[in-house]
Amino acid sequence: MAKEIYTKYKMAKYLRKEALPTALCPGCGGGTVLNAFANAIDQLKIDPKDLVVVSGIGCSAWIASPYFLADTLHTTHGRAIAFATGVKVGLPDKKVVVISGDGDLAGIGGNHLIHAARRNIDITVILVNNFIYGMTGGQVAPTTPFGAKTTTTPYRNIEHPLNIAEVVAEAGASYVARWTTAHVYQLIESIKKALTVKGFSLVEVISQCPVQFGRRNKMKEPAEMLRWFLKNSIPISKAKKMSPEELEGKFVIGEFVNRQRPEFTEELNKLIDEVAEHFGLGDE
Amino acid sequence: MRYPFPVGKSDFIQGDEAIARAAILAGCRFYAGYPITPASEIFEAMALYMPLVDGVSIQMEDELASIAAIIGASWVGAKAMTATSGPGFSLMMENLGYAIMTETPIVVVDVQRSGPSTGQPTLAAQGDVMQAIWGTHGDHSLIVLTPATVQEAFDMTIRAFNLAEKYRTPVILLTDAEVGHMRERVNIPNPEDIELVYRKLPANEEEAKYPFGDIHGDLIPPMPIFGKGYRTYVTGLTHDEKGRPKTVDAEIHHKLIERIVNKIEKNKKDIIDYETFELDDAEVAIVSYGIVARSAIRAVKMLRGEGIKAGLLKLNVVWPFDFEMIEKIAEQVHAIYVPEMNLGQLYHLVKEGANGKARVELIPKIGGEVHTPQEIVKAVKRCEKCI
Numbered sequence: 001m002a003k004e005i006y007t008k009y010k011m012a013k014y015l016r017k018e019a020l021p022t023a024l025c026p027g028c029g030g031g032t033v034l035n036a037f038a039n040a041i042d043q044l045k046i047d048p049k050d051l052v053v054v055s056g057i058g059c060s061a062w063i064a065s066p067y068f069l070a071d072t073l074h075t076t077h078g079r080a081i082a083f084a085t086g087v088k089v090g091l092p093d094k095k096v097v098v099i100s101g102d103g104d105l106a107g108i109g110g111n112h113l114i115h116a117a118r119r120n121i122d123i124t125v126i127l128v129n130n131f132i133y134g135m136t137g138g139q140v141a142p143t144t145p146f147g148a149k150t151t152t153t154p155y156r157n158i159e160h161p162l163n164i165a166e167v168v169a170e171a172g173a174s175y176v177a178r179w180t181t182a183h184v185y186q187l188i189e190s191i192k193k194a195l196t197v198k199g200f201s202l203v204e205v206i207s208q209c210p211v212q213f214g215r216r217n218k219m220k221e222p223a224e225m226l227r228w229f230l231k232n233s234i235p236i237s238k239a240k241k242m243s244p245e246e247l248e249g250k251f252v253i254g255e256f257v258n259r260q261r262p263e264f265t266e267e268l269n270k271l272i273d274e275v276a277e278h279f280g281l282g283d284e
Numbered sequence: 285m286r287y288p289f290p291v292g293k294s295d296f297i298q299g300d301e302a303i304a305r306a307a308i309l310a311g312c313r314f315y316a317g318y319p320i321t322p323a324s325e326i327f328e329a330m331a332l333y334m335p336l337v338d339g340v341s342i343q344m345e346d347e348l349a350s351i352a353a354i355i356g357a358s359w360v361g362a363k364a365m366t367a368t369s370g371p372g373f374s375l376m377m378e379n380l381g382y383a384i385m386t387e388t389p390i391v392v393v394d395v396q397r398s399g400p401s402t403g404q405p406t407l408a409a410q411g412d413v414m415q416a417i418w419g420t421h422g423d424h425s426l427i428v429l430t431p432a433t434v435q436e437a438f439d440m441t442i443r444a445f446n447l448a449e450k451y452r453t454p455v456i457l458l459t460d461a462e463v464g465h466m467r468e469r470v471n472i473p474n475p476e477d478i479e480l481v482y483r484k485l486p487a488n489e490e491e492a493k494y495p496f497g498d499i500h501g502d503l504i505p506p507m508p509i510f511g512k513g514y515r516t517y518v519t520g521l522t523h524d525e526k527g528r529p530k531t532v533d534a535e536i537h538h539k540l541i542e543r544i545v546n547k548i549e550k551n552k553k554d555i556i557d558y559e560t561f562e563l564d565d566a567e568v569a570i571v572s573y574g575i576v577a578r579s580a581i582r583a584v585k586m587l588r589g590e591g592i593k594a595g596l597l598k599l600n601v602v603w604p605f606d607f608e609m610i611e612k613i614a615e616q617v618h619a620i621y622v623p624e625m626n627l628g629q630l631y632h633l634v635k636e637g638a639n640g641k642a643r644v645e646l647i648p649k650i651g652g653e654v655h656t657p658q659e660i661v662k663a664v665k666r667c668e669k670c671i
Contacts, residue, residue: 016517016528018528019528048515049513049515052510052511054356065517065519066517066519066528066529069515070515071510071511071514071515071516072515072516072517072518072519073356073359073510073518074517074518074519074520074521074529075352075355075382075520076352076378076379076382076520078348079348079349079352079379082344082345082348082349082350082352082353082356083352083353083355083356084356085316085342085344085349085352085353085356086314086316086352086353086354086355086356086357086358086359086360086362086364087356087357087359087360087510088356089314089340089342089353089357090314090356090357090360090361090362090510090511091360091510091511094510094511111345111346111349112345112348112349114345115344115345115349268340268342271335272335272338272340275335275336276335276336276338279288279336280336281286281287281288281336
């Protein structure tokens, strides 16, 4: 049965078949993100051999590793972007993509996210934001909505969530967008743009974790969570006209920035040429 | 290839500077760092030299990122290095384990300062010995080199890269603020006279399928680096020969870790490096490493002058450790003294090696100053009298 699905699924050629079926829970948004990413790669006709995927630790990291069939660096918790920096500098002509979760990239690894955006290094980050630490059993994340219940905030969450897309845009990224798993076509288009733009790009994907988040917050069914996303999604153009109070509990979706800024590896190579010219040792 | 510093002649430079120059001559073309006393001079030299040799030196946001970046760079084929001191070294421990588990050749320099915590940032210590060997969690092995002079800092940096490439492993150059900041005359050889080792790459697509398989029977798999179309899978999870995660299979875990440990242990003879001084007829031995070994040589001479047949074993590599050699020495001498700039670290390894066949005495010193030869002599004489 499973085998049949994989032969019928057009994107299966991008996956490590021996790793399937995925370890993702039924109803998880991770599969949607994997599907969107594979479609973006397919539509852009990127040869997976020209792609390096890097991930950290957690459920969302599994989207890249082991499932996506490319050179893959499955790293330590929070550090994926730092590893990817070394990869990108060494392989400036390849696409380097980090796929990981909110806890991994914006929690423990938040510093690397901000500084990679500031450097504007040409790495694409697909950040799957499911508001929770899923793999470890549903603990509060820096993205968990105010008031939500988790295993480490069993009464209610008294902290406010980080607005990842805004922070990364502010830090200097070339491209930032946010969608939900209920906006698959827009998501694919944004991933394509992120892969094409020069500089740091972030696509934040609000994703459902019915098992660890929904179950404890009156949304046991994946569909309930998707309806919650749709009902509360506000296009960024509309959000600009709304007050912070009106935006409380809403998901602002769309493109936050799409701009040209000097890119890190290009600047680095420019510097090397410049230094060679002025202080050059020349060929012997 | 020309270099931004004199080669084929000697120069009067700091230890930190020597490490940077040696790294470049060893083929290092990727450096990532974060400022920290007393290792910053290595970074500054790399920032200055790297663009001139078509290399890269970047400042990361912290030491976690520095070691992560060099591991990433190593997987695209670069010889890569970072340098730090105690506080930064502590931050690197998790990713050091990642480099061990993924068999990534990197060089990490720890210019030791006095700890714990912020401690004495400008003063030397040897307090990171056990951390260098055992600091990262889980069963593992790696290589730790301990230079005593600026020349050795230079030579051992080149050796660190060669060992890292040969054994596909992280290598720690464990030096200290004294060696790092001291200026001495260093012979910098002609680049063509420097023997360089490069990691084994897969000979074909078939070999590339086993990034973690002992396909040549030498315990060291060829490294299918990124960007060549191999679609290599690298993970810090327990993995099989193809790199696929296998996290609940005891046999696979055992096989992987045993190989990672054995590729160092079974090649001990090739890796271990030491020097002896007046040890052949010695009745008491001093076992020393790093900066303290310089005082120990002088102490041996002074003790001999006073009729005590002392000898020195100077370790240039503190891991892997030659327990058998220590036992042999213990059979010859009646006491072994271990002067260290800590409260006893290598001492425990020496004691284990001696296996009860000789008395093993620690000569500890902390606070930032190197033992004087007189202090070592005094400590030896005090103990020799008490038996």
